Amino acid sequence: MTDDMIVHGVEWTVKELFVYPNEFIYWAIQIVMYPFVTGLVAGAFVLSSLYHVFGQKDLKDIAQFSLVFSLALLPVAMVPLLLHLQQPLRGIEPLLTPHFTSAIAAFGIVITVYGLIVMAEIWFVYREYFVAQIQELKNQPGLLSFLRRSVYRVLTIGASDVSDAAIHADKKAATIMAAVGIPTACFLHGYAGFIFGSVKANALWMSPLMPVIFILSAVVSGIALCMLTYIVIKEWQAFWRRRGGSSLEAAEIKGAEMTIITKASKFLLAFLVVAIALELLDLIFRGYTAMKSWDILRSVMYGKDFINIFVLQYTLGNIVPVALLLLPGRTLRRTVLALVLILFGVFMMRWNVVIGGQAFSLSFSGYMHYELPIIPHDLATFKEGLFGALTVMALPFIIFWILNKFVPSLARDAEGS
Amino acid sequence: MTCSRRDFLKEAAGTAAASALPLSAFVLLSPEEARAAVADSKARYAFLIDTNKCIGCGLCVKACKIENEVPYDAPVTRNWVERYIITKDGKVHIDSPMGGRDGFLDNNMYGEEIDPEDIAKTFFVPKGCNHCDNPPCVQVCPVGATYQTNEGVVLIDRDWCMGCAYCIMACPFGARFFHPVHKVADKCTFCYHRIKKGLLPACVQACAFGARRIANLKDLDDPATKVIMTERVAVLKDLYGTKPHAFYLGLDHDVR
Amino acid sequence: MKRHVLNPLWASLAIVGVIIGGGRFLVPDDFGVHGRNFTYGYYRLGSLQDWKDFPVKYQGRDSCTECHEENTRLNSGSVHADIQCENCHGPAANHPDGVADGVQSVSIDTSRELCLRCHAYLGYTNSSRGAMPSVEDSRHRRRRECSGCHNPHNPREES
Numbered sequence: 001m002t003d004d005m006i007v008h009g010v011e012w013t014v015k016e017l018f019v020y021p022n023e024f025i026y027w028a029i030q031i032v033m034y035p036f037v038t039g040l041v042a043g044a045f046v047l048s049s050l051y052h053v054f055g056q057k058d059l060k061d062i063a064q065f066s067l068v069f070s071l072a073l074l075p076v077a078m079v080p081l082l083l084h085l086q087q088p089l090r091g092i093e094p095l096l097t098p099h100f101t102s103a104i105a106a107f108g109i110v111i112t113v114y115g116l117i118v119m120a121e122i123w124f125v126y127r128e129y130f131v132a133q134i135q136e137l138k139n140q141p142g143l144l145s146f147l148r149r150s151v152y153r154v155l156t157i158g159a160s161d162v163s164d165a166a167i168h169a170d171k172k173a174a175t176i177m178a179a180v181g182i183p184t185a186c187f188l189h190g191y192a193g194f195i196f197g198s199v200k201a202n203a204l205w206m207s208p209l210m211p212v213i214f215i216l217s218a219v220v221s222g223i224a225l226c227m228l229t230y231i232v233i234k235e236w237q238a239f240w241r242r243r244g245g246s247s248l249e250a251a252e253i254k255g256a257e258m259t260i261i262t263k264a265s266k267f268l269l270a271f272l273v274v275a276i277a278l279e280l281l282d283l284i285f286r287g288y289t290a291m292k293s294w295d296i297l298r299s300v301m302y303g304k305d306f307i308n309i310f311v312l313q314y315t316l317g318n319i320v321p322v323a324l325l326l327l328p329g330r331t332l333r334r335t336v337l338a339l340v341l342i343l344f345g346v347f348m349m350r351w352n353v354v355i356g357g358q359a360f361s362l363s364f365s366g367y368m369h370y371e372l373p374i375i376p377h378d379l380a381t382f383k384e385g386l387f388g389a390l391t392v393m394a395l396p397f398i399i400f401w402i403l404n405k406f407v408p409s410l411a412r413d414a415e416g417s
Numbered sequence: 418m419t420c421s422r423r424d425f426l427k428e429a430a431g432t433a434a435a436s437a438l439p440l441s442a443f444v445l446l447s448p449e450e451a452r453a454a455v456a457d458s459k460a461r462y463a464f465l466i467d468t469n470k471c472i473g474c475g476l477c478v479k480a481c482k483i484e485n486e487v488p489y490d491a492p493v494t495r496n497w498v499e500r501y502i503i504t505k506d507g508k509v510h511i512d513s514p515m516g517g518r519d520g521f522l523d524n525n526m527y528g529e530e531i532d533p534e535d536i537a538k539t540f541f542v543p544k545g546c547n548h549c550d551n552p553p554c555v556q557v558c559p560v561g562a563t564y565q566t567n568e569g570v571v572l573i574d575r576d577w578c579m580g581c582a583y584c585i586m587a588c589p590f591g592a593r594f595f596h597p598v599h600k601v602a603d604k605c606t607f608c609y610h611r612i613k614k615g616l617l618p619a620c621v622q623a624c625a626f627g628a629r630r631i632a633n634l635k636d637l638d639d640p641a642t643k644v645i646m647t648e649r650v651a652v653l654k655d656l657y658g659t660k661p662h663a664f665y666l667g668l669d670h671d672v673r
Numbered sequence: 674m675k676r677h678v679l680n681p682l683w684a685s686l687a688i689v690g691v692i693i694g695g696g697r698f699l700v701p702d703d704f705g706v707h708g709r710n711f712t713y714g715y716y717r718l719g720s721l722q723d724w725k726d727f728p729v730k731y732q733g734r735d736s737c738t739e740c741h742e743e744n745t746r747l748n749s750g751s752v753h754a755d756i757q758c759e760n761c762h763g764p765a766a767n768h769p770d771g772v773a774d775g776v777q778s779v780s781i782d783t784s785r786e787l788c789l790r791c792h793a794y795l796g797y798t799n800s801s802r803g804a805m806p807s808v809e810d811s812r813h814r815r816r817r818e819c820s821g822c823h824n825p826h827n828p829r830e831e832s
Contacts, residue, residue, distance in 0.1 A: 007491050008595040017527065018511040018673070020591030021497045026582040086580020086600045093560040093579050096696040097704055101712045104559035104583055116688070120681035157684055159677030166677065173678045200553060200657055201589035362591050363673035365511055472802040474790040476760045483764055484730045520790030522810065533796025540800055555713050564716035567708050574720035610727035619731050625755040626801070 008086065011381060012373055017366035025358045025370050028384040030080040032354045033392045035192040035214060036221070036347055037077045038111075040396075042185040043222010044070035045118065050267065052121075052178035062260050065233075066226035067125070068409040071118050072400035077111065079392050083383040103195040110191055114184045121177035123155070124170045126407050130156050151406060189218040196353060203293030203364070204300075204357040209282050213349075216275035221346035223268045227261060228339040229397075231332065233410055261335055265325050272342065276318050279349075296364045304367065305359060309352050317345015458567040461634040462607055464663040465641045465650070466543050471628035473498055473541040475520040480623035481545075482518065484608065486598075493594040494518065495605040496545035496620055501671060502531055503538040509671045517541075542672055543629055545620070546571060546592040546605035547653065547661030554584040554593060554604075563602065569662060570607045578602050589657045607631075632664075730764035733757070737765065744826045751827035761787060761825065785810070788819040 009024025044066040051063030082088045094108035130152045137149040159166075190211040196202075197210025283301075286294060301309055324330070324338035355370045373385030382388055404410065481496045482489050497516030502524075503509050512526045521541075524531040552571050555563050562578035565571050578601035585593040585602060596603035608618035612631070616622075621629045632641035644650070650664040653672070701717050708714030737758045738745040748754055759765055763780040770778065794807040814822070824830045 005488055005491055005597050007493050007597045008600075010492060018499075018513070021513055021516040022493050022585075022591050022594035024594075026585050026595070081581075084581070086582075086595060087578065090560075090577070090579035092695075092699070093562075093577065095692050096700050097561045097577075097715075099558055099561045099711075099715050102557045102559040102583065104557070104581060108559075112689070112692075116681070116685040120685070123681050124678070157680040159680050161677060169678050195583075199557070199587055201587055362589060363511070365509070365673050470801055472791060472800075472805060476790065480731060480760070480764075485727075519786065520793070521795065522786070522789050522793045524795055533798075536797065538799070539795075539797045539802075541802070552713065561704065561715040561717070564720070565708065565713040566721065572720065572724055574717050575723070576720070577717055606724060609724045611729055613725050614729065616729065616733070622731060622733060623757055623760055625757065625760070 006378070006380065008380065012371045012384065014369040014371060015361075015366060016369065017361075018363050019361040019366040019368055020363055023361055023368065025355070025368055027354055027358065028084075028370065029372055029386075029389045030084040030384055030392070032347070032350045033389055034077065034080040034084075035189070035218075035354075036350045037073060037080065037392065037396075038189050038192050039214070039218030039221045039346065039350075040225050041070055041073045041077055041114075041222065042189040042215070042218045043220065043224075044073060044226050045181055045185040045222070046219050047223045047226050047264065047267075049178040049182050052175055053182065059260060059263055062226060062230050062264065064125075065230055065409045066222075067118070067122060068403055068407050069226060069229065069396070069400055070222075071115075071122060072403050073396045074111070074115050074118065075399065076392060076395045079395060083388050083392070103191050103198055106191050107188075107195075110184065110188050114181070114188050117177055117181045117184055121174050121181060122407060123157070124174035124177060127156060127159060127170055128162050128167055129408075131160050131162050134160075148406075155406070186215050190215050192218075196357070201362060202357050203291070203297055203360070205353065207282055209278055210353075213275060213278050213282070216271055216278065217346050217349055220268060220271045220275055221343055223264055223271070224339045224342040224346070227264050227268070228336065228343070231261065231336060231339075237410075258332070261332070262330075265330075265335065265338075268342070269322065269325055272318065272322060276314070279314075293364055296360045300356065300359045300367070304369075305352065305356055308348060308356070313345050313348035313352055316341055317348050318342075321345065458569075459635055460568045462548065462568055462570060462612065462662070463632045463634050463645065464545070464547075465630040465632050465644055466663060466665050467628050467630070468540050468542050468665060468667040468669075470626045471498065471541040471543055471624075472626060473500055473517065473521045474625075475517040476623045476625070477543060477620035477629055478516050478518045480619040481605070484611075484619035485606070487603070488597055489518075491597045493597065493603075495592075495603070496543065499542045499544060499672075501538075501540055501542065501669065502526070502536055503671060504531065504535045505537045506535075511673065538669070540667070540669060541628075542665075542668075543620075544590065544592075544653075545663065546607070547590055547659070547663040548605075548607060549662060550660035551658065553587045553589070553657070553659055557583045557587040559583060566609075570609050570612075571604075572606055572609060573602050573604065575599055575601050589654050589659065590661070634662075728766075730766045731757075731759050732765040732768075733759070740769070747824070747826040747830065751829065753826065753828060783818045783820045783825075785816070785819055788823075788825075 007024065009026050009028070012028060013024040015023075047059070048063045048067040048070065051057070051059040078091075082091050085091055094105050095112070098105035098108055100106065133152045134149055134156070137145045137152070193211035193214030196205040196214075197207055200206045286297060321338035321341045324334050324341070358368055358370070360367055373381035376382035376385050376387060475498055478494055478497055481487070482494060485495055487493065487495055492515065494516035497513050497518075499511055499513045499517070500521050501509065501511050510526050510531060514521070524533065548565075548569055548571050550569070552565060555565055555571060559581065560577060560579060561574075563571065563573045563584055580595065580601055582595070582602070585595070588604075593602055593604040595601070608616070608620075611618055618629075618631055621631050624630075630641045632645055633639050634642055634645070636642055637646075644666070645664050648666065650666055651668040652661040652664060653668075654661070701719065703718035704716070705718070706715050707718050734757055741758075744758075748758075761782055763782070765779060768778045789810055791805055792807045794809045795802060797803040819825070
């Protein structure tokens with residue numbers, strides 16, 4: 001069989017008993033990555049807005065960082081989709097001919113609007129910094145500084161007034177953007193949940209709770225990732241400062257961190273508890289009403305996927321982190337462990353929805369087992385395999401590193417709000 | 418103060434405008450074109466499938482693959498035949514090896530040999546796209562690459578489909594798949610290219626037993642239409658509300 | 674002076690304008706709502722013609738009977754009369770184009786598997802399959818072609 005003839009899905013699907021001939025696992029690892037990444041986007045933005053809109057002053061530093069990180073995550077949200085599409089060059093079509101009866105068409109609009117809002121907010125927050133940088137770089141010779149100055153000039157979009165009134169207007173506008181951005185971020189991820197929840201053909205996915213569960217766990221994952229990245233970066237900076245000899249500053253950083261982390265953890269817990277409650281509610285109702293699909297769903301959830309759902313997602317990913325965060329004597333190390341487990345739990349939730357929904361046949365009389373391609377031997381097994389997923393996970397950090405060169409969000413003297 | 422309120426309203430208006438602008442992708446057709454496309458058709462095609470007559474020879478599957486250029490050895494197919502064996506202990510055994518493309522030559526199911534002595538009931542169910550009246554696959558396409566003609570036939574635009582597989586996930590019947598060569602979604606087209614020339618669909622023509630038939634529901638003199646109107650017919654998965662237009666005679670409650 | 678806060682809005686509208694403008698070039702002119710409604714009728718009208726232009730392969734019995742009188746005579750009225758010639762011989766397509774040059778454009782499949790599709794014994798007593806004359810493949814002239822003894826055009830006649 002030539003490469004042309006390979007049926008998409010046949011290489012990572014193992015069928016058991018009766019499965020309709022055309023059924024394969026069409027939505028594989030990249031479709032797990034996509035809601036995971038958009039969830040991080042939404043969550044990072046909400047965390048930032050907790051400071052900008054709700055005035056949680058302790059969160060100022062992390063808010064700065066998570067705003068820029070949310071922007072770094074945004075283009076990455078597109079990557080799993082481009083890797084998944086059979087015709088990636090046609091990926092622009094949802095923006096050209098959106099069929100609005102489809103949740104995926106709405107995605108094109110929402111992500112554009114949301115991206116513009118995030119960029120606008122960052123612009124309002126950093127405009128003063130851009131103008132200051134242009135001034136500073138004027139005095140430095142060389143091509144590199146000329147290029148940087150040009151970039152900043154473009155970034156100001158012609159608005160170079162840094163009077164008090166102008167800065168005040170900037171701050172007001174930033175707050176409004178943050179406020180408008182919250183429902184938009186919720187839409188962004190709610191639509192991802194709606195994409196699954198509205199598929200009546202899939203017995204596991206069809207549920208009005210799906211958009212809500214997705215949004216909640218998105219906020220959880222966004223907050224967790226921002227906290228984790230923030231801690232890692234701050235510890236890294238503290239490490240280098242200690243190396244340089246200024247141990248006092250290192251302790252200062254540590255102190256400031258813990259307040260922020262404690263505050264953010266409280267929000268995290270709240271969202272996590274609600275998310276778990278809804279998922280359990282969904283499960284209980286399914287078992288109680290026992291529709292035709294319940295037999296095969298039960299055998300998948302309590303049988304084949306028992307470890308994935310109850311051990312990895314609910315226990316390791318939800319209950320253990322809640323305990324780690326709630327039990328007295330919380331250390332930074334315990335918090336980091338809790339955050340990693342939460343992120344893992346959110347990932348497993350996406351996995352259990354996407355892959356779990358395809359673990360049983362539409363016939364309700366057979367199963368499909370997903371074998372994630374590890375070592376790729378062609379383009380398809382790379383794109384929809386482990387290395388494709390790792391590429392997607394690495395990208396936000398690379399993009400953030402580049403963004404941070406122009407929009408510094410970590411240094412304490414980078415003037416934000 | 419006033420500045421930022423104005424700014425908010427303007428940004429909100431801009432957002433609303435931005436969302437509305439893609440609608441301008443709609444193009445105005447010439448009056449003749451528009452009339453022709455929307456005009457009430459004299460036909461609404463439907464399948465009439467008699468499971469009492471199907472003997473599981475699979476010649477319909479073979480004919481469809483060849484007529485419609487679906488790679489013969491690829492494990493995807495526009496139509497298929499399912500075999501149901503209900504044994505005396507009440508267990509339902511179902512299979513469809515390569516969609517029934519080569520027929521059913523023995524009683525070996527998933528490596529297990531079923532003894533004819535143990536069989537209580539057995540039958541074959543030919544399937545394909547149901548060309549539903551409310552096709553969920555068309556509803557979920559994000560880009561308008563699949564559609565329903567005014568004869569009720571659901572088709573795919575190969576030049577526009579971007580291969581997201583949302584339509585494949587949305588079909589409750591498993592009728593859709595990715596074409597291995599064209600790398601876009603594919604499914605039974607009712608042999609649109611044949612019926613528009615007055616020919617029969619390939620599967621209907623190939624069936625020597627009259628198990629697969631085509632009906633024009635708007636032609637009351639059509640013998641197949643008469644069967645649908647006067648005899649007791651059933652559809653698959655009625656509860657999904659898609660209003661399938663493949664009508665079955667002899668559909669058993671165990672059919673999935 | 675504070676109008677600068679609207680600059681991002683203008684930039685956004687410009688970006689959206691580029692996308693819409695791009696659409697004018699990239700979206701075919703005949704794309705729109707044709708038929709019932711936006712939900713089920715939003716597509717590129719030219720697609721209909723693409724499908725109408727798809728080549729027909731199977732021609733049907735009548736195109737064979739024009740020339741193949743002997744086998745037609747044998748077949749009509751026999752128990753195999755309802756079977757399409759092309760079921761066993763493959764699609765006629767452009768046949769007889771090219772035959773004069775010696776190109777065999779229609780196949781002759783004499784394999785056992787073809788006949789076993791209908792005639793393999795499965796033991797289904799209370800179904801239409803059970804009513805078919807059938808043989809147990811492993812016990813009936815194993816590995817020999819059926820057409821060696823049975824005339825496929827009229828199985829009641831000897832080959």
